């Protein structure tokens with residue numbers, strides 16, 4: 001079976017789905033690896049490194065013509081979709097719940113799609129395949145480095161001949177995978193870290209990494225299903241914002257990572273809270289996307305300075321800003337998921353397997369994953385073009 005590694009087409013994407021050092025494991029399982037020319041350049045893996053690892057580097061047209069399975073990081077853009085053919089499999093972070101129309105298109109073409117963001121994350125066997133976690137980890141780390149670079153003072157307490165520098169006060173909002181890594185990174189840099197989440201169990205996790213946990217009276221616990229948070233009611237949201245405003249003004253740096261599956265990210269830092277912050281303070285909003293962010297003033301992909309001299313950074317794709325490290329983790333997740341499907345050197349789609357049932361979105365000409373199917377039915381959607 002031939003496995004192709006695609007060159008990413010999304011703007012600014014520098015990661016790659018497989019890196020040379022992960023090929024041996026796949027080759028041992030009887031797979032041949034084909035690489036689209038230049039696929040690894042953004043993450044500093046030249047074509048020659050893949051060749052040395054035993055892969056065949058091909059032109060775009062040749063790779064798409066020969067591969068049985070195509071591996072990618074982000075969903076295919078319109079030109080990539082055009083090149084896919086019936087019987088082929090495409091695997092990546094395909095975001096079927098954000099772009100179900102793409103899945104309808106793939107199904108109509110007879111392409112099987114497998115999405116890493118649909119992995120059942122609480123299944124311990126699936127942990128090695130959890131690309132959402134590995135990439136969120138990179139994001140949390142990079143968010144702190146961005147904040148530390150933008151901040152015009154030291155993070156650690158520093159005693160020098162010129163006197164003492166006070167440590168930075170950092171607040172992390174949202175203590176999932178990214179938030180925990182952000183706490184750990186800010187602590188390693190010597191900052192005083194406070195953290196907050198609506199899920200009660202995060203208190204101990206934050207404290208074990210050296211952060212103090214902020215207890216708000218307004219929202220005691222808003223744990224939802226599967227370890228995620230639920231959406232707050234409008235009253236809870238308002239009370240939470242009011243109470244957070246009392247803390248945010250004292251912070252030098254606020255890093256936000258809060259998400260609720262399938263919903264707009266909650267606004268935790270209001271314009272009124274930003275107005276209370278001191279000149280030179282920094283906000284990094286990791287939750288920002290075209291659907292909004294955790295800070296009311298964030299503009300995704302931009303860094304803005306407010307009239308009271310607060311910098312708000314809303315990065316679009318933090319993992320891509322550390323493409324080498326992010327791709328290595330992604331490639332391990334991808335290899336583990338791919339090998340879950342391989343029996344005797346061939347792809348085997350067996351829906352009795354929990355991971356298969358969760359991650360296979362389109363197969364045999366139909367969208368089969370219930371959540372994506374339900375979205376398409378609700379929208380009465382006919383197959384649409386791929387949105388890049």
Ligand code: NAD
Pocket residue numbers: 121122123124127130132133136173174175176177178179196197198199202226227228229230232257258259260261266268
């Ligand atoms: P996420 O990206 O969905 O959200 C980030 C954090 O934001 C979450 O901790 C959430 O509780 C928090 N949040 C949401 N609304 C909020 C609000 N209004 N105020 C404050 N915080 C708010 O989360 P994630 O990083 O994908 O992790 C989600 C869960 O999945 C966690 O429980 C994590 O431990 C769990 N997880 C489990 C496994 C596993 O079991 N193998 C692997 C990865 C993640």
